[in-house]
Amino acid sequence: MSIAAKANALWEYANPKKFLATTERMLPFFWVASAICLVVGLVWGFFFTPDDYKQGSTVKIIYLHVPSALMAINCWLMMLATSLVWLVRRHHVSALAARAAAPIGIVMTLIALVTGAIWGQPMWGTWWEWDPRLTSFLILFLFYLGYMALWEAIEDPDTAADLTSVLCLVGSVFALLSRYAVNFWNQGLHQGASVMRAAAVTGTDTEEKVSNIFFYPLLMCIVGFVLLFIALVFYRTGTEIRARRIKALLARERVNA
Amino acid sequence: MIALLLRDLKLAFRAGGGFGLGLAFFLIVTVLVPFSVGPQSSLLATIAPGVLWLGALLACLLSLDRLLALDWEDGSLDLLATAPLPLESVVTIKALAHWITTGLPLVLAAPVLGVLLNLPGPGYFWLVVSLALGTPALSVIGTFGAALTVGLKRGGLLLSLLVLPLYVPTLIFGAEVARRGATGMETATPLLMLAGITAAAIALLPFASAAVLRVNLR
Amino acid sequence: MIALLLRDLKLAFRAGGGFGLGLAFFLIVTVLVPFSVGPQSSLLATIAPGVLWLGALLACLLSLDRLLALDWEDGSLDLLATAPLPLESVVTIKALAHWITTGLPLVLAAPVLGVLLNLPGPGYFWLVVSLALGTPALSVIGTFGAALTVGLKRGGLLLSLLVLPLYVPTLIFGAEVARRGATGMETATPLLMLAGITAAAIALLPFASAAVLRVNLR
């Protein structure tokens, strides 16, 4: 099957019915897989990893903190992508997927913030520090809030989809700007992203590396969070599709009443 | 009476009813403060009580323009005025609904935001107490302002102008309580004043609001 | 185009048009700050630039809900959309009118209020410059927010919730300029960033606003 054909085949799933049918089939797998990964990763990390030499047992928080932080960011990216798809190809499902994802994203942001705050207490001696990364997460939280509020506020579903999509686009640009602004505004004590650096994995990186003992369980948790995210998005999108169908049926009933 | 209260609450919780928006505004303002005055936590700690009170006050303020103007625009205020309800109780109910949907959430959220501005430990209790005592006054006074400006299209900003000066005493004593609490000084006197103001406002202002409303309706 | 601008300005200056209200709000907020954070002049001096920027921003924000919603409610937006004006230019004009009636007065008034918060000497120049550069961005971004929420009755609070996060970069750089200016540090970098943001916003956002408006009109 050629690439183009594959791509077209992909758009098939933009049909709500087909999307529902397919995801129904795939969901159980994702639920189970994510559960397994999360349990294994967390148990491994919590029970079978040593304490960090300077952070003590608090490193264990990383197994929740980092994955949630990553998902919080990636969830917004996914919403950005689906919003674009809606604006360009007018596939309702993708708009609804964006709507379904937002609450997940906000919860992930919340988890990152909370675990971070709790972690900050012993490490930095304060619950909250206006560190750039923390701050930019707070801003991300605000963007999620606004996005969801707009969805809630508008009655007509297509109008809501259009407006929120545009907001998501413009918002992304400003979120990026804010990230730089915040960096400029205050130099932080939060450690830089090293998980994603090969050096960290190979352990050749000297300073602020997450060494392998911590890394593999962490990787497990990240995978678990990703799977959980996918499962939730599929499930919630299904819900949104049904809610949308209810709206449509009622509207149809009205006008023919 | 009950019907009116229930309706207002229902409207607030419906889509576009704007419940929780005041809360979000409170949050955002608190976040913006460090951006504008700079991130030094010591500085933030000192201004925290005042900022939180000011934020709560503004959040209250912004939700006022919906309070009566919506009913005015769609004509239900005319109808309520001809209904067998005294206008005094109408405005009281509306103030109550406003407090439930705006003031109360602010009181509950304030401590969390205190963390952001690292408010010193003892401050939390007094912050909540002062807000719990002060916000009802804000709602009642705000209703009066809303009644004054109800005739004007989008009178939101004018409303703020009229109401803010009236808020000054509440703000002074409220913030004073919170600040003293945060620095561990005694808080009895301002607390008493605050309670007094609130009690008086609740007791007297509804009559003024109703009178003003009657004038605006003719 | 010109006709629209003139009309909006005329409306603003007429009774109830809300010219000067933003200014007054700015004034009151600045006056309230000492009440809430306490009168130590040293403290006030340090937070002065930030407070003034925040006050200006809020004053801008509160005048946004009139920006398009009035025209929406009385149906003139429908008529404008069917008139021989591209919607893009309509929103640009409206943003311009908003800046003239709100942003500009704030810029001019800021130094006076600076005195109230005894802003240090060198701060004045930079405060004015940063506001003059920043407020246009606030108007344009605000117009976008207004276009998003135009369909909603009294969407004022939601509007703020949507717009404030978008204001963050402008606020940070603007306040940074003012703060650095006040303490005599170099201000070139944030000033450039601020100018860049404003320019980009003016160049691009009107298209987004017009698109959103079209969606809302259908």
Next chain:
Amino acid sequence: MMPDLGKYADTVLSAYAASLLLLVALVAFSIWRGRKVRADMEKVEQRVSRHG
């Protein structure tokens, strides 16, 4: 077999508790709403297909 968390025990545990609570709440809410909406849809579908 509880690992000794040293002086940070409450920190770590509270972090885990809070996060897991949030996650469970999210999943629970999603499923609750999913069930509800699915039921509603079937109701409406039946009503509509009966008359109209």
Next chain:
Amino acid sequence: MTLTVTDLAITRGGVPVLEGLSFALEPGRALILRGPNGIGKTTLLRTLAGLQPPLAGRVEGAEDTIAYASHSDGLKPTLTVVENLQFWAAVFGAKSIQTALDAFALNDLADRHAGNLSAGQKRRLGLSRLLVTGRPMWMLDEPTVSLDRNAVTMFADAVRGHLGQGGSALIATHIDLGLDGEVLDVGPYKAKPKPIDDFDGGFL
């Protein structure tokens, strides 16, 4: 319960618009207000409903007996048709809203948000409110605006039913409702412009 108006003068925006107006409205009767645009019908109705004080003259039997329906319907767009009606029913202490729903054929619109009804559907809902007030006197300001033909007949029937139960109605309208009530043209009562030289309390 009769409404008696004697030598009434009313103002709008400080300007006298009608004066020397006297009439009585007995139970079971309908009175149709006619007059060109801007003569003061709306103002008159608002005055009788007690929303603004008369400039001169007396209005008797108007306290808590009047149900007023203005140009705007007082509907909440985010409440459903039923919720809107139930609220007014609760305020006026009526027990059931079913009759109101039936009278204006609102049953199949019952659980739609008032916000997305069409102009005429909104109007019907607004009028049905009158039936739950249980007030004997209806004051209606251009009630049939944007109603289609059979909605107008619905309305006429509702009014007849109300009159039948000893109620009365005062209706300002420009079109013919097919109601048999005497017509009161307020045109002749237009307030004479006062001589502007004597410069009394009214600044005229």
Next chain:
Amino acid sequence: MTLTVTDLAITRGGVPVLEGLSFALEPGRALILRGPNGIGKTTLLRTLAGLQPPLAGRVEGAEDTIAYASHSDGLKPTLTVVENLQFWAAVFGAKSIQTALDAFALNDLADRHAGNLSAGQKRRLGLSRLLVTGRPMWMLDEPTVSLDRNAVTMFADAVRGHLGQGGSALIATHIDLGLDGEVLDVGPYKAKPKPIDDFDGGFL
């Protein structure tokens, strides 16, 4: 300049309300839209005016030729009658507003604030706007709401004059305007409910 509509289908709130609608509107002709409340007249006019996209079908000759008058008049209460008109004249590039003022007898209201006109006076001002647009096609949604008898005749004359100059008009109304234009009852074009079983992009 003819407006030709072929096999048009329109939606409101995502639901088709009218479908299979075809007609042509030649210069000099008026077309009266009739239909019960909620059938979709307003929606149709908005679609033709280009405010919302059609669901299916074609609309030709509508670009920049249509002057639309909706339920609401787009008046600024704090501007005077003249200022309101002048603004629209400037937007549409018309030179004089005198004819418009004359046509609806607005001369003696000329410098009243639009905000304190009566319902019918407002309406007259709203309608006079059509004369300054200089657009050949008028789309009017219940134009005579709350107009008194001779205001209605004023309006009818204005329309006749417009038709006389080769303009055309599409008027949605429930009452009889005494205009001789053919009537289009949109009732029969009510959209048939789609089958709900296949559950495509439109969720129906």
